[in-house]
Amino acid sequence: MSTITEPSPVRTAAVPARRDTGFRPEVEGLRAVAVLLVAVYHIWFNRVSGGVDVFLFLTGFFITASLTRSVERSGGVRATHFLTRLARRLLPTAAVVAAGTLAAAYLWLPNSRRPAVFDETVASLLYYENWALAAKAVDYLARDGAPSPLQHFWSLSIQGQFYLLWLVLVAFAALLARTRGVRLREAVFLLCAMVFAVSLTYSLVTTDTRQAWAYFDTGARLWELAFGGMFALALPYLRLPTALRVPLGWFGLAALLSCGALLDVSTLFPGAIALWPVGAAACMILAGTTGLPYAVDRLLTWKPVMRLGAWSYALYLWHWPILVVYLHRTGRETATLAGGAAVLGLALVLAALTTWLVEGRVAAFAKRFPGRRWSLATASAFAVPLLALTLAAQHVYLQRNESADAELAALAADRETYPGAAVLTDPELAASLPEAPFIPPLDNVLDMPLIYDDGCDAGLDGSEATPCSYGDPDAEHVIALVGGSRIGHWFPAFHEAAENAGWRLVSLTKSGCQFSTEEPRNDDADQAASCVEWNGQVVDILDELRPDLVVTLATRAFPEGESAYPGFADRWRTLDEQGVQVLALRDLPRLDEPLPECLEQHEIAECTSSVATSRTLGDPAAAYPDVPSNVVFGDLVEYVCPDGTCPAVIGNILTFRDHSHMTATFSATLAPYVEDLVRRATGWQ
Structure with a gap:
């Protein structure tokens, strides 16, 4: 006769010294302080405050406590119930703000920004925006891009990934409590501590070597949420006398307010220094609600502050896209006092309306129609149509972009209408130049050399040198183009020159890396190491290839000035030993600002930079x-920046795609001058 065995009950913790309640009024005030810090530092100081770290800490604090209580009540985490309720609470507001941002981008931002807005809308709604931004942060060719009006969704993406991970963690803790006889809260705390230790260690290493990536990396941020979880479980057992809680609360507030002012958060976090805002928030929660008129909780539980805390989610979402639109329309990097007040005021109004109309009405609906299906249906009603619309817009844009590329190639072939640099040396051509819209247009401004689509560039992180060959494989003369992206933008000119002259062209490039023996000046240790490895491989490839000519840089131009580098000359001496000739090009100037950004706000004539800015x-x-x-020096600046200035458009062609790289279309028009320089340098007929 079979019997039914009841599952072993989950062992709960002993009665804590202080009751564990779900609602803490002072935390609403803490949310208000954190979101105001985020907004104020963004709007007026163009800095990061540490407020987002408070939100990550609070997410870990509440979610860990909530899931633990769920297991204690029902024996399980109730994953579908948990996730559908979260979706109902978070997605409607996020979708409304994303939709508003799409509309604002269509009305007030340039067409060139639309592809990024489409991409990041999808990334935000599907909770992987942090990874999209991490990739951009280390993408050398995307670094000059304008700030996205949706990039602040990165922290929400980390939180979304945390929800899924914590379901597994607490469920595993519940399993341990059933099968190993440990108390549930002890198991959850132990697992949180393990995540905290591993994540913080990873964060320290990654922040030191790849800070730009680490800033958005879930693994490097997870310790902040785990610390919140540990604190939530420990808090009921922490009893401090009021005499200590009062100064502790004020200390926490002062520490939080000063964090962004004293630290450059955007370049230091999320390493151990992020314990500053996280620890400050913990101090304020530990201080708790004293009810004393001179304690910090008197401020935090003040009704206007608590109301602002209730709006914090919507305010966080609204303030950034409003700021991005304002900065673009005014051409400013930071807001004026009055302009910033208008941005913050509008964000507050929209946050209040969104909270009341979306969160309030949705909550009222949920009370009438409880259940997981209705929660999921409610969230889907907001998010799915917007996601479908954005994906459709992406598809349409990609199709248009393909046809635009074909149209650009056809227009560029018309050298009478689009002669580019030729107008600088042909007075008749310049005099007869017809009026025409410049190419490439701003919505197709990432006009890149072929080597990037062909996978020939090693990128910032890659260490493998990939030689790509173009032109006549049996040519009498072989040219190797070697260096970083500032050599790579010369590829179209050398490519067309090689095609015209019957030469073979070999490309060997790596973004952000010079052909040099010197240690790369790079804050990212992994990228610096990959550059050293790439250089070693290039030397071996050139030794085997033995090209007739290597074209590389002679100098580097930066906003702070132009310099020569002994490591460049070391490479030239190595090539001299191999019997290889070198054409060392002087670096082109850098513009005062990214050219597309300037043209989106000003007339063409206003977007001219002086050569003296960086030369x-x-x-x-x-x-x-x-x-x-074996070295011959060359300088082609007169065909890009004539008479000491760098025009935005020459011969109806846009000269630069950002602030330091030529468009591929313009570079190709330099082919005759490149060919002439090569012949003069080598004596080839």
């Missing part, structure tokens, strides 16, 4: 000692 009066290459005899 010295004399050529720094003249200072190289003992230049080997």
